[in-house]
Amino acid sequence: MISNCKIIELPKIKDPRGNLTFIEGGKHIPFDIQRVYYLYDVPGGAERGGHAHKELHQLIIAMSGSFDILLDDGHDKKRFYLNRSYYGLYICPMIWRSIDNFSSGSVCMVLASNFYDEADYYRDYEDFLGDVWKTK
Numbered sequence: 001m002i003s004n005c006k007i008i009e010l011p012k013i014k015d016p017r018g019n020l021t022f023i024e025g026g027k028h029i030p031f032d033i034q035r036v037y038y039l040y041d042v043p044g045g046a047e048r049g050g051h052a053h054k055e056l057h058q059l060i061i062a063m064s065g066s067f068d069i070l071l072d073d074g075h076d077k078k079r080f081y082l083n084r085s086y087y088g089l090y091i092c093p094m095i096w097r098s099i100d101n102f103s104s105g106s107v108c109m110v111l112a113s114n115f116y117d118e119a120d121y122y123r124d125y126e127d128f129l130g131d132v133w134k135t136k
Contacts, residue, residue, distance in 0.1 A: 002073040004092045008059065012086040021086045023059070023111065029090060031057040031113035038063065039099075039108040048108070052096040052122040057113040059088040060099075065106025072096040074132030082108075096128055 010028055013020040025033040039048055049069070060069060066083035073095055080089050083103075088111075091097060099108065114120070122128035 001092075002071055002076045002078050002095060004090075005071055005078070005095060006090055007080065008088045008090050010061075010086045010088055019086075023088070025111075029059045029088070029111065033111045034114050035112040035116060037110050037112070039110075040106070042067075042102040042106065042108075044102070044104070046100075046102065048099040048102075049097040050123075052128045053093050054120050054122065055093050055114065056117075056120050057093065058091045059111040060091065061085060061088045061109045061111075063107040063109045065103040066101070067099055067103065067106055067108055068101040070098045070100070072098075074129050094128075094132065096122070096125065 008029060010021050010023055013022075023029060023033075025031060042048060060082065062082035063085050066081065069080045069082065069089055069091075071078050071080070071091065082089060102108075122131070
């Protein structure tokens with residue numbers, strides 16, 4: 001459910017020389033980290049995401065710049081604006097996501113609970129909705 005997705009405030013150590021934020025899997029986020037990837041140099045007007053996962057948990061962070069994430073659980077939709085490197089958006093399984101409105105120079109980092117597995121993806125929205133409604 002979309003209500004399980006939330007912004008997580010990460011530890012922030014302030015220092016005049018520059019701030020530091022760290023993330024510990026299973027402590028700051030509700031899963032162990034198995035994979036990290038990031039999106040960058042996204043052209044203006046482009047959209048990323050456009051899929052859901054069957055079992056994967058993710059934390060998405062705007063490391064630089066900003067972007068929007070639209071979440072959809074097949075019943076409700078909610079938009080999040082990310083623009084701080086010490087906030088992450090936790091996304092649980094069975095949530096369709098689209099990422100857009102990338103600012104110039106933005107970097108979107110994703111921490112994932114599992115290694116890449118194409119079988120875990122829903123890439124067709126109608127297939128996703130069909131399985132959501134089966135479990136209702």
